[in-house]
Amino acid sequence: MGGALAAVLVAVGVAVLVHAGLLLPSWVDWNAAQVEADLDGDGAEEVLGLSGRRMQVVETDGSVSQAPQEWKVSDAFAVDVDGDGLLEVVALVWKRGSFGPSRPFWIEKDNQGYSQHVFVLRYADGGFDQVWLSSDIRMDARKAWFDDDARLHLVTLDGQESIWTWGEWGFVLVE
Numbered sequence: 001m002g003g004a005l006a007a008v009l010v011a012v013g014v015a016v017l018v019h020a021g022l023l024l025p026s027w028v029d030w031n032a033a034q035v036e037a038d039l040d041g042d043g044a045e046e047v048l049g050l051s052g053r054r055m056q057v058v059e060t061d062g063s064v065s066q067a068p069q070e071w072k073v074s075d076a077f078a079v080d081v082d083g084d085g086l087l088e089v090v091a092l093v094w095k096r097g098s099f100g101p102s103r104p105f106w107i108e109k110d111n112q113g114y115s116q117h118v119f120v121l122r123y124a125d126g127g128f129d130q131v132w133l134s135s136d137i138r139m140d141a142r143k144a145w146f147d148d149d150a151r152l153h154l155v156t157l158d159g160q161e162s163i164w165t166w167g168e169w170g171f172v173l174v175e
């Protein structure tokens with residue numbers, strides 16, 4: 001009896017934490033991938049890898065560069081989003097806080113819950129340069145993919161699809 005009540009309370013507690021964004025939701029598909037691509041444009045192919053929620057690049061000499069541990073990466077792509085001939089790394093990321101390193105001046109304190117973000121990075125000199133980091137995308141994006149025109153498709157948990165294209169500065173919603 002006591003055990004059952006405790007189990008119910010634990011379940012309710014977990015639901016509250018998930019709702020508040022303090023835990024990662026259970027519906028997230030954590031993809032695994034190994035993509036060979038010349039990410040830094042030096043003529044040699046690196047391997048963009050995704051496993052166990054971590055993203056990394058393995059160089060031809062075996063050296064490994066990992067994305068920050070606080071980024072929980074559910075999917076990652078090597079795609080030329082801005083059409084300049086160099087590949088970007090695009091990652092669908094869960095992280096704590098709605099904003100990146102800089103937040104709007106009127107926000108005194110970023111929240112500590114998990115939210116979902118699209119990060120556009122360039123791999124160069126053995127590290128990830130930040131090209132564009134979205135704030136909280138405010139949707140439950142379960143699936144992401146790129147079409148042949150380098151447009152980003154996001155499909156939400158309830159099946160709604162949105163299409164994003166690279167604007168002058170960052171992805172903008174097209175439909």
Ligand SMILES: [Ca+2]
Pocket residue numbers: 037038039040041042043044045046
């Ligand atoms: Ca390379």
Ligand SMILES: [Ca+2]
Pocket residue numbers: 079080081082083084085086087088
């Ligand atoms: Ca590019």
